[in-house]
Amino acid sequence: MAFQERVFSGMQPTGNLHLGNYLGAMIRWIELQKSMDCIYCVVDMHAITVFQDPADLTRAIREVTAAYIACGLDPARSVIFNQSQVAEHAELAWVFNCVARLGWLNRMTQFKEKAGKDRENASVGLYAYPNLMAADILVYRATHVPVGEDQKQHLELARDIAQKFNGDFRQAIAARGHNSDGFFPLPEPLIQGPATRVMSLRDGTKKMSKSDPSDYSRINLTDDADAIAQKVRKAKTDADALPSEEAGLKGRPEAENLVGIFAALDGRTKQAVLDQFGGAQFSAFKAALVDLAVARLAPIGEEMRRLVADPSSIDAILRDGADRARAIARPNMDAVKDIVGFIR
Ligand code: TRP
Numbered sequence: 495m496a497f498q499e500r501v502f503s504g505m506q507p508t509g510n511l512h513l514g515n516y517l518g519a520m521i522r523w524i525e526l527q528k529s530m531d532c533i534y535c536v537v538d539m540h541a542i543t544v545f546q547d548p549a550d551l552t553r554a555i556r557e558v559t560a561a562y563i564a565c566g567l568d569p570a571r572s573v574i575f576n577q578s579q580v581a582e583h584a585e586l587a588w589v590f591n592c593v594a595r596l597g598w599l600n601r602m603t604q605f606k607e608k609a610g611k612d613r614e615n616a617s618v619g620l621y622a623y624p625n626l627m628a629a630d631i632l633v634y635r636a637t638h639v640p641v642g643e644d645q646k647q648h649l650e651l652a653r654d655i656a657q658k659f660n661g662d663f664r665q666a667i668a669a670r671g672h673n674s675d676g677f678f679p680l681p682e683p684l685i686q687g688p689a690t691r692v693m694s695l696r697d698g699t700k701k702m703s704k705s706d707p708s709d710y711s712r713i714n715l716t717d718d719a720d721a722i723a724q725k726v727r728k729a730k731t732d733a734d735a736l737p738s739e740e741a742g743l744k745g746r747p748e749a750e751n752l753v754g755i756f757a758a759l760d761g762r763t764k765q766a767v768l769d770q771f772g773g774a775q776f777s778a779f780k781a782a783l784v785d786l787a788v789a790r791l792a793p794i795g796e797e798m799r800r801l802v803a804d805p806s807s808i809d810a811i812l813r814d815g816a817d818r819a820r821a822i823a824r825p826n827m828d829a830v831k832d833i834v835g836f837i838r
Contacts, residue, residue: 497679501526502636504535504577504627507554510704511561512712513791514692517758522640522686524566532572533634533819534562536812539577539584539626543619544608556808557798561715563811564797573822575815577630582823586629587622589830593659594625598651604644628652632678633823640684649683656680666833677833690758695729698747716799719792723784731776738772740765749776756783759790 503523505515526532536558541551555576562574577583599605602624609616619626627648631639632655639649660667660676667677694700694711702712713725730748737743743750743764750764753771756779757764771779801808831838 497635497637497673497675499530499638500634500636501530501532501638501640501684502535502631502634502681503533503640504537504540504630505558505562506541507536507538507551507558507576508541508704509550509554509557510712511558511715512692512702512704513715513755514702514712515561516565516715516791516794517692517755518642518686518690519640520562520565520567521690521758522684526638526640526684527568527572530638533636533822534567534572534574535630535819536562536574536576537627537630540623543617543623555812556805557716557802559808559812560798560801561794563801564715564794569811569815573815573818574811575819576812579812579816580633580819580823582633582820582827583626583629585827586633586830587626589834590625590629590632590655590659591622593655593662594628594651598654599624601647602651603647624648624651625655628655631681632656633826634819635677635679635826636681637679638684639681640686642686646683646685649681653680663833666835670829670832672829672833677829690754692755692758693747693751695725695751697730698749698751713787713791714795715791716795717791718795719788722787722791722795726780726784726787729780731780736768736771736774736776736779738768740768742768752776752779752783756786759786 505519523532523534536555538551538555541554559574559576563569567574599621605621605623608620628651631652641649656676656678657680659678663677692702694702694706695713696708696711704712706712710725710728713722717725729752731752732746732748734746736749736753743753753764753767757767760767771782828838
């Protein structure tokens, strides 16, 4: 018996959501909600694996929620909520702490990067973070997970955890008449490839990042039309005209990035963009990109500012989403408790 198809993904509530988050993740999420059951989470419990100022965290949770909605995630169609309101995430994460092996977590490259040299001083939560991520997905028995390349290893860990749980508890699972493939599906990554990787507007070899000290390196989703236009105009370019063939973008990271942004914002391929602009100077291309970026992004910023100005309406959306998320998570968590042998 196959598992019911369900999409789960999440984003951390940290400030400065930018064009990279939109083109790299959100557009895909919006597309998926048209054809599948989707659950989109603001993963606030993941955020506190490194210290967050409480007031900043509260603001960031509302801001990411506003971004989800302003970009086009529909709370009537998809479940939109914040992780900490659905206690089942933490509950299942504990069980997974006891399923995952130290050796597995020791291989996680993101922990090594984030903990840096002072590993002794990293929080236990940062170390166990992938187990919580597995619980996020599997507490809904989700089958498809859109994530960036950087999360691929964590998703493989989630599959390993699901598989080990299914194996360790095979008899208890069968005795309770669950899916003969096991209690948990092995969730499939839907990897957002490098094609949608948005690079810094100041340096085409670096990823666009919320932590870049130069605000000119990124277009924030909250930027207004003037800021968007300014940043596109000031974006780094090279001296040559645009090539007519995609191959001509090789070795020209800034040109490749701007053409890629144009293509993604306009829903066409880079080659289609070059069919139009090949041979043109950057001045002409940038003028068109300003118009396109302002048309596509300024309304998102406006809507975000409108939503954030009314926090109680965002909180109501999150509460409703949490209720709907819990309605799926609770029966699954109860089944896990029975399988493990807890009394409830
Ligand atoms: N770890 C992810 C990130 O930093 C966020 C995340 C948490 C997530 N739980 C998830 C993504 C579950 C997909 C599914 O980007």
